[in-house]
Structure formats: structure tokens, C-alpha cells
Amino acid sequence: MNTDVDGQDDQKGRPSLTLIIEGKKFEWFEQFITGKQLKELRGLPLDCKLFLDIVEPWKDDAILNDEVVDLARTGIEQFYIKQKLKYSVDGKNFETDKQYIKGSQIRRQGNIPDDYQIFLDNKQPWEDDLIEDNDIVDLARPGKEKFYSKKEVTEFIIIVNGREKQWCEKTISFKQVVELAFGNFQENPNTVYTVTYAKGPHQNPEGSMVKGDKVFVTNKMVFNVTATNKS
Template sequence: MKDTEKGADLTTASKSLPLIIEGKNFDWGKQYITGREVRDLVNASEEVELFLAIKKPWEDELILDEDRVDLARPGIEKFFFKDILLLTINDKKYKWYEQYITGKQLKELAQISLEDVLYLSIKKPWKDELIDNETSVDLARPGIEHFFSKQVDREIMIIVNGKLKSWNKRKISFEEVISLAEGNASSEQKAYTVTYLKGPKQNSEGEMAKGDIVFVTDKMIFNATPTDKS
């Protein structure tokens, strides 16, 4: 008779609940299992993160040590681990789970403009490496890769209340939109509603409130509507 896997602790086979960890079948004697208990079943390293497989197109679920998963739900729950690869972009830490990452993926990860210039930091006296959007970088090399970006300011045209306006920055504030719409600072007797369309991926459309800042792209549309204060 085949031995039950660690963690079964069963009195009868009918009480077992199946689960799969990295393709291997296990039985569990309770309705719920924690992330820590899943790790212990396979002696998983602390350097990897645990995920619960979710049917596409939904994303797999990160399972922390204290999280509980209900094994009594329909179907068999499948768990797997992902190696963590660390990197920094503009001094902020990020995680990645694949060996390679492209310049485009780096920019999307850090939510910076695809038009910005991206570099891989190289130890001096060697020059920093330019990373194009299509360039693939191996993150599995020794050490942590450090990236940094530089904004490229260029003149673009945006549309504010139906009129073309010249703009030379990668971002625009609520107050700057109002200034372009009115030609001067906003009146103290007015409040404003600002909406935008056809923006870049970081903010394709939406509303702005006082103090908000959004990325801009060529031919982006803004509508600033004054509203008398009550």
C-alpha cells in the first residue's frame, strides 16, 4: 500500500482532500491549508514565492504564509513556485519572475513613458548601457540589475477645450490644464471639472482633480469645464 504524503493525518481515506504542488499529488486531512503548510509539504525555499494556479484569463494568485486556501471547492487546487528576481528602476525595488525582461516591460513595470530613455547602470569607468524597448536583459546574472530612466522633453500638441496647445513636458498637472484652457490662473469664483481622452497607457482616459498630474502624449484631449461655486 502506498504511503500517504506528509500532512494527510487521516483516519479514513474518504476524509482526504487532494492538492497538487509543482505537479506532484498530495492529500490533506483538513478543509483549509495555509501557504506555510504548502511550503512545508515540499520543504520549499524562502527565496521563492507561492502561487495558486487560476484559470486563464485571470491571473494566478500569490499565496502568503498566513493565507488559507479552501481545498473543498470544486476541482483540485494546484500550487506552484516562482523564483524571485530583484531589480531596481530609478532606485525603487521591483520583483520579476522570468529570466529575461525587455526595455518595454521595464518601463511598464515602473509606469514610465515608453518614450523615455532607459539605461542599465554599469560599474565605472564603463559606460551605462542604453536599453531600447526591444532590448532583452538577463536578470539571472550575479547581483541585482539597476536601471534608471531619463525623460526626453519634446514639443507635442495637445487639445484643450477643442484648441491645439503646444506642450514640451511628459506630464501635465490639473492646474496647468486650467491655465491652458483659460489663458491665466483660475478664478477664485470657479471650480473646474477636467476630463481627458486618448492618453498614454499609464492613463488613457479619466478625470483630474486639484493636485493631480498625468502623463501626456501627442494629440491627447483635455476638457476643462468651469463650474460656479455654490
């Protein structure tokens, strides 16, 4: 027997157990309750996904319709419905139960060609995020995530030691930056090159490079290169 008012069960004389379902408090006079009973008690559809709120760092439990929950444990048990997360790809709407999505999944769902890049639309003044196939996006952030695609740009203007240079690759190596700065790269133990960069893409917005390094390029990326002779 159950009720949604405080008090004792007159028939069995047992104290009530308090539980909360989707923000509403109920009293239950049995030690156990099933997922189906929880949904019926709150008037929820039987096909919705119900979860038991668990204290961090443990993950919340999904409660199936025929699963039994012990309400006599310490504290008040709280249950909630996990809402579907909505997002769009090139204007087409999607929804999912999963909190995270990979760039490769977005590409498949949106039928985006390999030579197109995927971006996450951010509010101004923030730049949109480039989403690589292996990147993982959190869909549970406030608001609806919007993804869009555009043909990949492989022609850039980069600035090396204050001079504009044309570059036609997605990445650039330490040696290539030095060659753009000085016309050649000297394999001389007495010559030390220092390379720093700024205004790069999200994979490498700023930093320094050493021999063997390679970084992603974006338009108007800035490189500063110096050569020091140790002799």
C-alpha cells in the first residue's frame, strides 16, 4: 500500500519511507519498490528512462521497470528522468540519451564529406570550435549545441617574423617555419633556432616549437623565429 501524504499506514502500522520522484515527495509503506511502481506513482510513461540519484563520484543508476529498489537505506532516495539531449548538424535536428558525441559520429549523421570540416557554433565573441573526427563534445552544456560544416581550407596566410607568407598545408613543421623565415635551414650544431607562435587554432593556440615538432595552421597565425650562433 502507498500514499503521497505523511503519516502511518493504519493497516500495517509501519512508518512511511520518503522518496522524491522528479522533484515531488511521496511516502511509501513498503521497503521495496519497482521501477514500474515509481513511474506509476509519479504518472510517468513506462517507456521513459528513470534514474536513481547517487552521490558523487558514483554514477547514477538506471532503474528498469522490473528492477527493485530498497528504500530503507540511509537518506531519502531521489529519482529523476534523464532528458534527451538535442543538437543540430547543418540545420538538421537530432537527439540522444548520451552525454558525449565524437566528431566522427557527427560526420556520419550529417553525411558530411571528408574534405569538409565540422565546427561547433559558439556565441560571439568566441570563435567557433573546429571538431576533429576523434574529438569528443559534451552535449550536456547549457543550450542546444549547433554543428555546421564547411569545405576545408588549405590555403592560408601566415605571418613569419612580421611578413605574410602563403601556406597550403594543414600543418607546418619546425624546419618549414625556419625555412620560411630565413630561406634555408642550417644543419649546424652552432646554430640554434627558436620558434614561437600565437593566434593558432584550438589544437595549438600558442606555444613554442623544437626540432621535429609540427603544429596545425590557421589563417593569420603568427610565428616568430630567431637564430643564435653559439660559436
